[in-house]
Amino acid sequence: MGKNTVPCVLNNDLKTQIMKAKILVVGAGGIGCEILKNLSLSGFQDIEIIDLDTIDVSNLNRQFLFRKEHVGKSKAVVARESILTFNSTINVKAYHDSIFNPEYGVNFFKQFSLILNALDNRAARNHVNRMCLAADIPLIESGTAGYSGQVELIKKGVTQCYECQPKSQQRSFPGCTIRNTPSEPVHCIVWAKHLFNQLFGEEDPDQEVSPDTEDPELKKDGTFTETESGNVKRTSTRQWAQEIKYDPEKLFNKFFQDDIKYLLSMENLWKTRKPPVPISWEKSIKQVDGSSDKEIANSVDMQIWSLSKCSQVFADTVSILKEELGTIAGNIIPAIATANALIAGLVVLYAFRVLQDEFQKCPAIYLRQKSVYSRVILATDNDLQKANPNCYVCSSKPLVNVFVNVNNMTVNEFENEILKNTLNMVAPDVILDGKGVVVISSEAGETEVNNNKKLSELGIIDGSILKADDFLQSYELTININHYEAKEKDDPLFKFIANPAELKAKQDGVENGTAVKMDDDSKKESSNENEDDDDNDLVFVDNDFPQASSSKRRKLNPSVEDDDLILLEELVD
Numbered sequence: 001m002g003k004n005t006v007p008c009v010l011n012n013d014l015k016t017q018i019m020k021a022k023i024l025v026v027g028a029g030g031i032g033c034e035i036l037k038n039l040s041l042s043g044f045q046d047i048e049i050i051d052l053d054t055i056d057v058s059n060l061n062r063q064f065l066f067r068k069e070h071v072g073k074s075k076a077v078v079a080r081e082s083i084l085t086f087n088s089t090i091n092v093k094a095y096h097d098s099i100f101n102p103e104y105g106v107n108f109f110k111q112f113s114l115i116l117n118a119l120d121n122r123a124a125r126n127h128v129n130r131m132c133l134a135a136d137i138p139l140i141e142s143g144t145a146g147y148s149g150q151v152e153l154i155k156k157g158v159t160q161c162y163e164c165q166p167k168s169q170q171r172s173f174p175g176c177t178i179r180n181t182p183s184e185p186v187h188c189i190v191w192a193k194h195l196f197n198q199l200f201g202e203e204d205p206d207q208e209v210s211p212d213t214e215d216p217e218l219k220k221d222g223t224f225t226e227t228e229s230g231n232v233k234r235t236s237t238r239q240w241a242q243e244i245k246y247d248p249e250k251l252f253n254k255f256f257q258d259d260i261k262y263l264l265s266m267e268n269l270w271k272t273r274k275p276p277v278p279i280s281w282e283k284s285i286k287q288v289d290g291s292s293d294k295e296i297a298n299s300v301d302m303q304i305w306s307l308s309k310c311s312q313v314f315a316d317t318v319s320i321l322k323e324e325l326g327t328i329a330g331n332i333i334p335a336i337a338t339a340n341a342l343i344a345g346l347v348v349l350y351a352f353r354v355l356q357d358e359f360q361k362c363p364a365i366y367l368r369q370k371s372v373y374s375r376v377i378l379a380t381d382n383d384l385q386k387a388n389p390n391c392y393v394c395s396s397k398p399l400v401n402v403f404v405n406v407n408n409m410t411v412n413e414f415e416n417e418i419l420k421n422t423l424n425m426v427a428p429d430v431i432l433d434g435k436g437v438v439v440i441s442s443e444a445g446e447t448e449v450n451n452n453k454k455l456s457e458l459g460i461i462d463g464s465i466l467k468a469d470d471f472l473q474s475y476e477l478t479i480n481i482n483h484y485e486a487k488e489k490d491d492p493l494f495k496f497i498a499n500p501a502e503l504k505a506k507q508d509g510v511e512n513g514t515a516v517k518m519d520d521d522s523k524k525e526s527s528n529e530n531e532d533d534d535d536n537d538l539v540f541v542d543n544d545f546p547q548a549s550s551s552k553r554r555k556l557n558p559s560v561e562d563d564d565l566i567l568l569e570e571l572v573d
């Protein structure tokens, strides 16, 4: 065992396993840095690190392998250099790259004894999950959000996989509803969130807030004519705001007057809806609304603001945020260094167990904030979670039922929205079963002619079966196509169901064998805008991991008599 390590607390068998093990750490961020420090100080001799990112100044408060002088450099490369200073005898390899790169195929994964995920997005987690299943290498998955966190072992044939339980998606809405016809309070909140990002956060062209001239409703009959205020172009909101130096009055007039006037010129939108009323800065700020500024029940927290007060708050907020543009954190819940350290400690303790084939001693473990209801901050499931026999990833014959309008959806949309964004394939090949038609090929250019064809033009109709194959992930999926027509504008473009029992229940409820009714849960599963969760630790623990098992729920809501913190000896025994 290398010098500078503390091997004396480990038994001989474990020491031998540690010396022999080759470990891949995916992600060298908050948790990744802690894991790498623990691995190197525990005597691991063969470590590989992959991370696509470079070091940002905002990482320095918790990613302790990085210093100020490293800002702008590769995380993987600097993490390697830093752990070599703890123990120079380690064989460490760094890849400044994405784990999605086809170079990291099944054979790459097969060389490792164990993979440790320290990622921050679901797409990459799903991908590593599939690669580990294909390579039959155990994976320890982990994550934190603020004071909460989780560690889970994923081992083919022993535990459930990362995708066994449907994850609740952040509910998303068609962009044109948000931009043109928000009708529920939540639409306005999403609009405001998008506006914030366009002005002060991470700019994203998909989150433009100006009117959407691509709204399908506009095309129903005729066109709309541009009014004098029709000078509102879908240029970058950020660029425009910078040009006008974040002048609050100009911003206000654009969002609440000019854009609204422009929307009113889209006459089709208002045939069945109440049209919005434009508000100008001048009028709004002068408006005195005596009745609505009153305090409710003398509470300082509950007041109805008048229009003038709202406008003033808008202007004040813009001015404050404009000054602090450079320091606004991306996440509302800050990453907590101690939570990362605790979780990374548990990851390496579980790694010890996995190396000794003690899988049964690795039930999922949860870190949560101590509260008045519970003194437990670390809780485990009683047992390993069993695989879902209907999992469309790890079952022996993965299958999904996809509900889609075969006359409207193009092959290109099918590939991007459904196969890649939703079913998380990377480079799928798809054939129409029984007909030998190659619908999608992963070879560049081979099926380009199909891209803009509707599915039905290629003979894909209700009842068709597609065979999708992702060579990189060694993953084959049977897709049963069900024709479905959205009834409401806000209905999802498509949905999918993996569990045949759920499918049967839905079909029983179908009238005249036509479209399947969409319920709220199924809307959550299917989404054409569901990439929101990328790099978002905020929703991770609640939404990204499989639903808590009943044992977890019991553990997470223990009565006050329950034991305090799980003792660490229990975990290291």
Ligand SMILES: Nc1ncnc2c1ncn2[C@@H]1O[C@H](COP(=O)(O)OP(=O)(O)OP(=O)(O)O)[C@@H](O)[C@H]1O
Residues within 6 Å of the ligand: 026, 027, 028, 029, 030, 031, 032, 050, 051, 052, 053, 058, 059, 075, 097, 098, 099, 100, 118, 119, 120, 121, 124, 330, 331, 335, 535, 537
């Ligand atoms: N596909 C991927 N391939 C390799 N590394 C990835 C991939 N996706 C994400 N990562 C890395 O996983 C790490 C996750 O770490 P962490 O959650 O601390 O994020 P961060 O970007 O360092 O910090 P924050 O998001 O809180 O500012 C990041 O360093 C990120 O670059």
Ligand SMILES: [Zn+2]
Residues within 6 Å of the ligand: 160, 161, 162, 163, 164, 165, 387, 388, 391, 392, 393, 394, 395
């Ligand atoms: Zn599974």
